[in-house]
Amino acid sequence: MLSKKTKYGIKALTYLARQEQNVPVSIATISEMENISLKFLESILLTLRKSGLLGSKKGKGGGYYLLKNPKDIKMTTVMRVLEGPIAMIPCVSLNYYEKCDDCPTETECAVHLLMIRVRDSNLKIYGETSLADLINY
Amino acid sequence: MLSKKTKYGIKALTYLARQEQNVPVSIATISEMENISLKFLESILLTLRKSGLLGSKKGKGGGYYLLKNPKDIKMTTVMRVLEGPIAMIPCVSLNYYEKCDDCPTETECAVHLLMIRVRDSNLKIYGETSLADLINY
C-alpha cells in the first residue's frame, strides 16, 4: 500500500507544478486546496525540501517552490524520497540491497525471481513518468 | 513492502509445486526446508487452505497439498490471498475499490493516474506468471 505521506507528497508536488509562475506557495494554501492536514503536510514538505526537490522562502510571502522543471522531475526520485525503496523486498533492491535470512541461494528463490520482474516493471513506469506527465489531464 | 507472510506463503507453495507426486507434506517439513517459523507457517497454510489453493489431510502421514496443477495457479490469486489488493491505493483497486476522502474528482488526481499505470503493469505480471513459472530455475 502507498502511504498517505507519499500520496500527499505527490499531490503537493503536482499542485506546485501546476502554478503558472514558480512563486512560493504557503503550506496553508496547499493544505486547503488539497485537503491535507496542515501539520502533516508541513513535515512532508520538509522532507521534500531536504531531498533537494523543493526550495523554500521564509517570512511573509514565503512558501515552497519547485527547484526544477516538472518535466525533469522523475517519479523514481519522488517515490524513493517519499516511499523509500521501489523494490518490494530488500533482496531485489538496487539502492537498499539486503540478503534474506531464510534463503541459502537467492537465485533459486521464487519470490526473488518474481519480485525482480515487478521491480523492473515499476522502475520502468516511474522512470518514464515525470511530474509534468501527471498534470496533463 | 512485501510482508513475510506473503513471502513465506509463496515459498511454501513453490515447495509443494516442486514435489514429484502430489502427496501431503507436513508443515514441519516445509518449515525446516524453507527456514520458516513453524507456528507462523501453520497460520499461513491455514489461510491458503481456506482460500481454496491447498487441500489438507489430518493425522499420521497428513499434510498439505496443492489442489490444482502449478501451471493453473496464477500469482494474481496468490498475491490477493496472501498480500491483499494488488493496487497500491484503494481508489484504483478492482476488487476493493474505495473513494479517497481528500479527492473531489479522482480523474484529476495525479496519484490516481500514476497508480492505475502501476496497477495495470503489476496485474499483467501476476496474471502471466504461474506457480509453475517460478520453479523453473
Added chain:
DNA sequence: TTTTAACCCTATAGATTTAGTAGGGTATCG
C-alpha cells in the same frame, strides 16, 4: 484401543510503522 502424528483454531503479545499532533524556534517583510 491406545498412542502418536499432524492439522485446526482462537487469542494474545511484542515490535514496528503510520499518521498525525504539539509546541516552540527562526527568518523575513512591511
Added chain:
DNA sequence: CGATACCCTACTAAATCTATAGGGTTAAAA
C-alpha cells in the same frame, strides 16, 4: 516591532506485522 510563514524535534494513538501459546480434533498405526 509584529505578523507571517517556514524550521525542527519530540511525542502519541492506532494500526499492522510477526509471530507465539495452547488446547482441540482427526486419522493412522501399534
